[in-house]
Amino acid sequence: MQIQDFFRYTFNGIRAQRLRSFLTALGIAVGIGAVVLLTSLGEGLHHFVLGEFTQFGTNLIAINPGKITTHGVSGALLSNVRPLTIEDSASLKQLPHILDVVSVVQGNGAIEAGTHQRRATIYGVDASAARVWKFGVAAGRFLPDDPPRSARSFVVLGSKVRKELFGNNQALGERIRIGGELFRVIGSMESKGQMLGFDLDDAVYIPAAKAMALFNRESLMEIDLLHSAGSSSSAVAEKVKKALQARHGKEDFTITTQEKMLEILGGVLNTLTIAVGALGGISLLVGGVGILTIMSITVNERTGEIGLLRAMGVERNQILVLFLGEAVILAAIGGLAGLVIGVGGSWLFSLIVPALPAHISWAYVASAELLAAFVGLLAGVLPARRAAGLHPVEALRAE
């Protein structure tokens, strides 16, 4: 049998029962549509969340005091832990592949400018923070590269704080009070937006040593390292650990690489995508049962035809292939319609919720269509085997 004749014959069978074929294909279409739409949303969420995390760059390593063990954070509470210091920070800067280091202290406090007042997050950081966190300056400049211990009382405002305190007035050069201390405004930042609940715009940035004094702390809360793009995160992290261990005498800190974090996060998000995809897969299963049902009915109705084909010298295997082909084509047509539904739905969703753009992964789309054909194949096996197993004489008598 020529291949085009095979398609003509099976299509003919599908077309002969228009409504029934349409409804059966619709079952698959809904299933595939659901799979494509849900995985697109999952992928969209994936991209969105990873985007949030990578807006600070991907070559970051964070060091926090205390060793996280399986029993939770220890050390921070124990007196024999050496806290992270500005000197630790400076020494790490000397290591190879380390481009920049940011000492971080964070807290809350009242910010006063004339009669205006606002509570905001206060970040004590180094001049390098803007570079390391990929944070743009809107006006003026970021903190200068003063010696850490004798940094001048300068402040850089987050976009929201600037707006709340100064409105449309000039902020550069103004003096403001932070926790009672006077600071001079030397710059304001571009809006960076929320990062998983932290509002980086509703914050001010002052030198780390000043923040330590303000909060009456001896030590840093975090040290962020930026390493060169070519170097491996884990190798650099290992060197950092050795160096800091040598200074502290033991491992009383925790190193988190952005790479590792993204890896874990990516894994979680992938699992999520697959899980919602599987949810769509359930409706695909229902579609598959539809094909099974309709193909069984078709084989029953066409028993006489099967007998005729056998009488004309068609072999059992050929009968099997003919009916399997019909099931697969029916499912594939439904699958294509489902792709249109899913891709169209994702596109529509992106229009309605632009903040969370659905991301159509063509690998998922292609596997969804293959999946549809596979479902057709599986659903077709039983009826097609029954068709092939019919005794020609019995089949001919059926009419």
Added chain:
Amino acid sequence: MISLQHIERVFQVGDEEVHALRDVSMTAAGGEYIAIMGPSGSGKSSLLNILGLLDRPDSGSYELDGVKVSELDEKEQARIRRHKIGFVFQFFHLVPRLTAFDNIALPLMLAGMKQDERQERVTAALAAFGLANRAQHRPDQLSGGQRQRVAIARATIMQPSVILADEPTGNLDRNAGIEVVEILEELNHQGITLIIVTHDPELGKRARRQILMVDGRIEDDR
């Protein structure tokens, strides 16, 4: 050349054994015209099914053109059906969703002949059976006689050496029936072996040789 030797066919119905064929032996030369007659349930169809390789005997042997076909496997038997045997049924067995043209072309298509090669052969067959202006009609748009003519055209399109017809006029009125028989007889004139099952004595008499079956046995053969 057909040769059946000691053919037995037994059906198990519940606890009972129904002997559809008992020790049936017969031979037929190429180009013969045979009518198989007998009362209902006497085994006529069972015999025809064995002759057409649609069914296997429980014992006995069947030789067709020098080949012991009863010993062939299902694949080889299918090949013989495809090339040597044409079937004509009481209920026509046309594929309802296909046109007359496509119904006649079906055996060629299944055998893998290309579309343009089929065209000529099917068109000629349509003309030969007086169906030239019915090519694009579906079975439900044809009369009984026309349907059976399409079925005969289909049965002969592969140029078989034997035509097996089980009550080919059973579902037709008298005139259409005679017309169909005349077509089959014309094919026989051209050299095809023709074996017709019928319980109509009028029709049976037209054959050069009549086999009478009673209770699964060949009662008379002349």
